[in-house]
Amino acid sequence: MAKAPADFPRFPLAHLPTPLVEMKRLRAALSERTGKIPPRLFIKRDDCTGLASGGNKTRKLEFLIGEALAQGADTVITTGALQSNHARQTAAAAAAAGLSCVLVLFDSVPYEGQAYRRSGNLLLDRILGAEIRIEAADADAGEVFKRLFGEIEARGGKPYFVPVGGSSATGSLGYAAAYLEIADGLDALGIADAVLVHASSSGGTQAGLLAGAQLRGRGPAIAGINVYRGDNEAMAQGIHALACKTTALLDAPAPAADAVALDGSFLGERYGVPTDAMREAVELVARTEGVLLDPVYTGKGMAGFLAQAMAGKYAKREAAVFLHTGGMPGLFAYEEEF
Ligand SMILES: Cc1ncc(COP(=O)(O)O)c(C=O)c1O
Structure with missing residues (x-):
């Protein structure tokens, strides 16, 4: 039988579960732009994990610090x-x-x-x-x-x-657990068919989510937006390898070789270098939802989410969920961009 993330040493750091919030005003803004109504849009607020301004690393660090202390x-x-x-x-x-x-x-x-x-x-x-x-x-x-x-x-x-x-297998356990939390949250809303979109960089978030999907057997599709590497194919392979290490740690079945969905078209010139689409996404979400993204990860991730929603990529789904992975302090480092 597969193990659960709860079977591993864990040092509590995060305020969980994080909120899953509908973005009605953003959806209305996209309808106005395209003349079409996108599916319901949600944001999973992992920027609210609570540790020194939050973010996705909090969930990973619960397991990493747990392992450090155990050693x-x-x-x-x-x-x-x-x-x-x-x-x-x-x-x-x-x-x-x-x-x-x-x-x-x-x-x-x-x-x-x-x-x-x-x-x-x-x-x-x-x-x-x-x-x-x-x-x-x-x-x-x-x-x-x-x-x-x-x-x-x-x-x-x-x-x-x-x-x-x-982004080790141990760290990725945090996002295997997060997948279970997100899938349960969607179940509670009666949403059976959703896609979960997020910024992907060192890959532990996506690998962990994929491992969580293997544990649960059903739940939202996972779609990464590459904000890190020019070589999208090599990055997808690295994420798959890490997902396999994570499922091995959990004694769960490995994900299929083609399980990693990764869109490389929103990176721009390179990692950490701003794009116009990022600036527009940061400002649009701030001004419609009062939610602050970041310039390096979630801003580019949201640029991908918005473009995919407007292109009708989620049209057949009941809902599309953006995973807010944090990073807001980065806005102050890039203050000239806004
Ligand atoms: C704010 C933010 N979002 C997303 C990511 C990407 O997560 P991962 O490195 O697990 O792919 C990072 C990590 O560097 C991050 O800091």
Whole structure:
């Protein structure tokens, strides 16, 4: 028999379940633009997970910190770009668990905005007490981490490494559990046929959702919007491999090879570089629903959701749900865009 996410060590961090809210004014705005009525639109508010401004990493970190504590670690190490939401959430989770935190942030996004290097997530990382180490984009990551592990062990510490985005099989358990929560929420509304759309980057969210779908056997279709890699096919393969590792951990059947739906047309020039469609999506959702998205992930994800809804891609469904994965502090780092 398959295991459940609840069978794994878990450190409570998230306020769950997060709200599932209908976006009636956004739906009306899209009808007005297209002359057609889209299906009911919902937003799953994982930006309201409650840990230091929330986001999708909270659910992953419940399992990652659970594993770190089970292993007797005292220092959490993770990595990402300068404005990583994952790094900010990890710093907060480590603080809440009484662990030290080192963030290795690579200066890899070619964005020259004034606030990018001091505000947004970086400011919050400092307030949360993380040790921040900034590395050049082309630094040898293997060497950097080897040195850091050596340093921590030499002073008698025990490090626990969280991969970029928290996207290991253990982290993905958070989104296997989230899938069950979302599917139950749709059941409670009497919605049998929905699609769940979200921004996909390091892949743990999508992989976890796919694993959750394997556990449950029925529920919403899953559609990722690629905000990360130019090579969409390679990214989809990576997500499938991670989903298989997650189902293996759960003793559940692996997802089919073609189970990963990933749309690569909303990334723009590259990861972290703004697009016009992102700016329009952020402003439209803020002004119709009072919901704040972010410039790097959910803004581009929502641009995909809106374009797909307007193109009639969800026309045969009862509902389309956008998974709000957080990231709002990033708005302050990209203040010149708005
Ligand atoms: C706000 C936000 N949305 C979406 C994602 C993408 O999630 P994942 O890395 O699990 O694909 C991230 C992660 O980096 C994020 O910070």
